[in-house]
Amino acid sequence: MSSIALKGDIVFTPNKDAFKTYKDHYLVVEDGKVVGIFKELKEEYKNYPVKEYTDKLIIPGFVDIHLHAPQYPNLGLGLDKELIPWLNTYTFPEEAKYNDLEYAEKVYRRLIYDLWRKGTTSSIVYSSIHKEGTKLLMDLFIDSNLRAYVGKVNMDRNTIPELSEDTEKSLEDTEEIIKEYNDKSSLVKPIITPRFVPSCTEKLMKGLGDLAIRYDIPVQSHLSENTDEVEWVKSLHPEFKDYASVYNAYNLFGQTKTIMAHCIYNTENELDLMEKNQVYAAHCPHSNYNLSSGIMPVRKFLDKGIPVGLGSDVSGGHSLSMPSVMVAAIQASKMKWLETNKELKPLTSSEAFFLATKGGGSFFGKVGSFEEGYALDALVIDDSDLGHMDGLSLEDRLQRFIYIGDDRNIVERYVDGKRVEKPM
Incomplete structure (x- = not known):
């Protein structure tokens, strides 16, 4: 070179x-x-x-560590709903379309162009459950010369029929993508992507954790985004002390490099575990405002030494622009500062810029x-x-x-x- x-x-x-x-x-x-x-x-x-x-x-270049590629057509739609109703009404029906590769290619080409246009040179991306659609997305990223981790989403419970996978097939498809793409490109790599605990059985989570360890593949998922979601996890898994402990039990929480998105309602035990395992938190302020989820106490994470980056979370978030996400992160931290009687000090401009560049970029290495x-x-x-x-x-x-x-x-x-x- x-x-x-x-x-x-x-x-x-x-x-x-x-x-x-x-x-x-x-x-x-x-x-x-x-x-x-x-x-x-x-x-x-x-x-x-x-x-x-x-x-x-x-x-x-800007680094976006949490976005959903198949949700790109939903930008600006359904944002008067909370998380679970929004998923069921808007997100899941849209994601079901991606077995149609012609449709997938049209959407994914526009998404990648928009990432380029807005200066996002590295991104960590959810695809849909569809194996061929995920491969298409990875190939388009390779062709674009942008840096990315791309994950085939895994779901085998609590979703619409069109998105509910056979557990063994979900694991087989994930492993096939890992084998095909792990060494195909220096810039674009696979990442294991259980959507979140409510949509994954124990058998699926165990299988994904085994794949992560066997192939040394990173992991991404969601954690404590919404209060109803946290209660749902408790009802599904009363045997665990908290949400993070479920992931941890199945080697999906820092046993390989891991990102958890949102992290609004984490317990002290979860924060300690994130610090110990150096699990990244993806702070997605636009989405957290739009879906009435809450405000992540980002200062708590930084003070504990938990790695943090920023995510657009398209399409819970309404824009791929990382400068707009930086501004929202600063504004959210100011509201959290007031909410905590000025205990958790707001983000500075340098901190927000760091999160959108080196903070998230460190997930890729020296980026x-x-x-x-x-x-x-x-x-x-x-x-x-x-x-x-x-x-x-x-x-x-x-x-x-x-x-x-x-x-x-x-x-x-x-x-x-x-x-x-x-x-x-």
């Missing part, structure tokens, strides 16, 4: 507590990885082609930062139409872009050191 240097105004968050900024510097890349940031090019880099982005911001050895996943932002720049710091300009900019300000996207063209 060729080596390059990007020249511009560089901003990133090596940790959550502060932005690191470099005005008019060179970001040097070899074999898709960051070598360093320099005011002047060293002699050994003088022959590298330079991409000039003078007065433009260069930031890490989401411009430190040495990190994959060069980057966006180039032209913020010149957002207002006067005189006297503004790079941090100010980035914050303004997050709040009032949009995808029209994104002029280039890079993944693994390669410029990514408009897909599809």
